[in-house]
Amino acid sequence: MSTPDNATVFAKGLDGIIAAHTRLSDVRGDIGQLIYCGYDINELAGKVSYEEVVYLLYHNALPNAEELAELKTTLAGFREIPQGVVDLVTRLPRDTPPMHALRTGVSALGCYDTTADADAMDAQRRKALRLVAQIPVITAYFHRARQGLPLVTPDPTLGEAANFLYMIDGVKPSQEKVNTMDMCYVLHADHGMNASTFSARVTIATLSDVYSAVTTAIGTLKGPLHGGANEGVIKMLQQIGSLEAVDAYVAECLRQKQKIMGIGHRVYKVLDPRAPHLKRMAQLLSAKLGEPKWIQMSERIAELMLQEKNLHANVDFYSATVYYSLGIPTDLFTPIFAIARTSGWTAHVLEQLADNRLIRPQSIYTGTTGLKVVPLAER
Ligand SMILES: CC(C)(COP(=O)(O)OP(=O)(O)OC[C@H]1O[C@@H](n2cnc3c(N)ncnc32)[C@H](O)[C@@H]1OP(=O)(O)O)[C@@H](O)C(=O)NCCC(=O)NCCS
Structure with missing residues (x-):
C-alpha cells in the first residue's frame, strides 16, 4: 500500500471533504436547512417561480419584474434545437431510457454549436442559459417520438414548467398542474456539492466545455443512489x-x-x-x-x-x-430532476470557471510493486 507524499486525508466517497467555495447553495445536514443564495428554501417555495430561481442562481439576487420578463423572453427564444439534434433524438430506439436519450442529445448539442469551445465569460453564460431552455425540449421531443406522436413546438408564451408539460402532453396544462411542477423545479434547482454538480465542476475545471460538463452531470444524476x-x-x-x-x-x-x-x-x-x-x-x-x-x-x-x-x-x-x-410516466421522473437541476449545474459551472483550479484528488495504491514481465509465451 502506498500513500501519496502530499496527501492529507482519505475519506471514502469524499465524505466530509470540502471541494469548493460556493455562493450558490448551502446544505446544512445537521439542522435540515437548504439555502439558495441567502434564501432559505422554505422562504422561496411557493413564493417564487422557477425562472426567478434561475435568475437568483445566475445573478445572486432575485430579479425585479423587468429583469424577470427579460429572462423569460430569453429562455423562450433559446428553445429552438438544431435540426440535426432533433433528428438524432427522435430516431433513437424507442426503448432507450430517457436519461440516455437526454445525455446523448445534450452531447450532440455541443456538435452543432460553433461556439462550444469559446471561453469568453459572456459566451459561457449564453451557452449555459441556452441549455436550461433546451434540455426540457430535448426530453419532450424524445418522449413524443418514442410514442410515435407528432412533436409539439415550444410555446413562447408559456413559462418553463408549463411549456414542458405542454410539449409532453400536447395540451395546455391546468394552472394547478403548472404550479405543482414549477414548485418541484424550485425545490430541485440546486443542492450544494451533490454528486452530479461535483462531476460537472470536475469536467469544466479541465477547461472542457459547458456541454461536456452537463453531459457528465446527466450521466451522474442517472444513478439510483442519486437522481434515479x-x-x-x-x-x-x-x-x-x-x-x-x-x-x-x-x-x-x-x-x-x-x-x-x-x-x-x-x-x-x-x-x-x-x-x-x-x-x-x-x-x-x-x-x-x-x-x-x-x-x-x-x-x-x-x-x-x-x-x-x-x-x-x-x-x-x-x-x-x-x-x-400528475400522470407523468415513471421514466421521465429523473429527466425532470435533470431539467430543474440544469440551472444549478450551469450556475456551478460558471462559478467554477470564474475561479478555476483543476480538480485532481489522489488515491492510495493498494496493489503490489516490483513485478517483472514474464514473456507472453511463458505466461
Ligand atoms: C443516499 C444514500 C446513498 C446515502 O448513503 P450513505 O451516506 O453513504 O449511507 P450508507 O449507504 O453508508 O448507509 C448508512 C447506514 O444506513 C443504512 N441505510 C442508508 N440508506 C438506507 C436506505 N435507503 N434503506 C435502508 N437502509 C439504509 C445503510 O444500510 C447503513 O446501515 P448500517 O450502518 O446498518 O450498515 C443512501 O441513504 C441510499 O442509498 N438511499 C437510497 C437511495 C436514494 O434515495 N438516493 C437519493 C438520495 S437524495
Whole structure:
C-alpha cells in the first residue's frame, strides 16, 4: 500500500471533504436547512417561480419584474434545437431510457454549436442559459417520438414548467398542474456539492466545455443512489402493492440489508427540508385524484424507516408520488430532476470557471510493486 507524499486525508466517497467555495447553495445536514443564495428554501417555495430561481442562481439576487420578463423572453427564444439534434433524438430506439436519450442529445448539442469551445465569460453564460431552455425540449421531443406522436413546438408564451408539460402532453396544462411542477423545479434547482454538480465542476475545471460538463452531470444524476431514486420509489410502491403489505416488505429489506429508495441522505441527518413541501403536494394530489393508496404507503414506509433506522425521507421519496399523480410516466421522473437541476449545474459551472483550479484528488495504491514481465509465451 502506498500513500501519496502530499496527501492529507482519505475519506471514502469524499465524505466530509470540502471541494469548493460556493455562493450558490448551502446544505446544512445537521439542522435540515437548504439555502439558495441567502434564501432559505422554505422562504422561496411557493413564493417564487422557477425562472426567478434561475435568475437568483445566475445573478445572486432575485430579479425585479423587468429583469424577470427579460429572462423569460430569453429562455423562450433559446428553445429552438438544431435540426440535426432533433433528428438524432427522435430516431433513437424507442426503448432507450430517457436519461440516455437526454445525455446523448445534450452531447450532440455541443456538435452543432460553433461556439462550444469559446471561453469568453459572456459566451459561457449564453451557452449555459441556452441549455436550461433546451434540455426540457430535448426530453419532450424524445418522449413524443418514442410514442410515435407528432412533436409539439415550444410555446413562447408559456413559462418553463408549463411549456414542458405542454410539449409532453400536447395540451395546455391546468394552472394547478403548472404550479405543482414549477414548485418541484424550485425545490430541485440546486443542492450544494451533490454528486452530479461535483462531476460537472470536475469536467469544466479541465477547461472542457459547458456541454461536456452537463453531459457528465446527466450521466451522474442517472444513478439510483442519486437522481434515479425517484423512479425506484414508484417501482417499489407498485411492487409492494398495498398498504397492508408495507410492514412485511420493509422488514424484509432491512433483514436483507437492502436499500429502500427515497430514504436516507449523505448530508441530511435530520429531515430533508424539501420533503415536507413535496409530501404536502403529494397528499393534495392524491386526495384530489381519489387515489390515497400511494401516499398512505409512502407515509407508512417513512414512519417505519424513521422508527427502525432513524432515517428520513429525502427529496425523491415524495416527488415520485407527485409526478405519478400528475400522470407523468415513471421514466421521465429523473429527466425532470435533470431539467430543474440544469440551472444549478450551469450556475456551478460558471462559478467554477470564474475561479478555476483543476480538480485532481489522489488515491492510495493498494496493489503490489516490483513485478517483472514474464514473456507472453511463458505466461
Ligand atoms: C443516499 C444514500 C446513498 C446515502 O448513503 P450513505 O451516506 O453513504 O449511507 P450508507 O449507504 O453508508 O448507509 C448508512 C447506514 O444506513 C443504512 N441505510 C442508508 N440508506 C438506507 C436506505 N435507503 N434503506 C435502508 N437502509 C439504509 C445503510 O444500510 C447503513 O446501515 P448500517 O450502518 O446498518 O450498515 C443512501 O441513504 C441510499 O442509498 N438511499 C437510497 C437511495 C436514494 O434515495 N438516493 C437519493 C438520495 S437524495
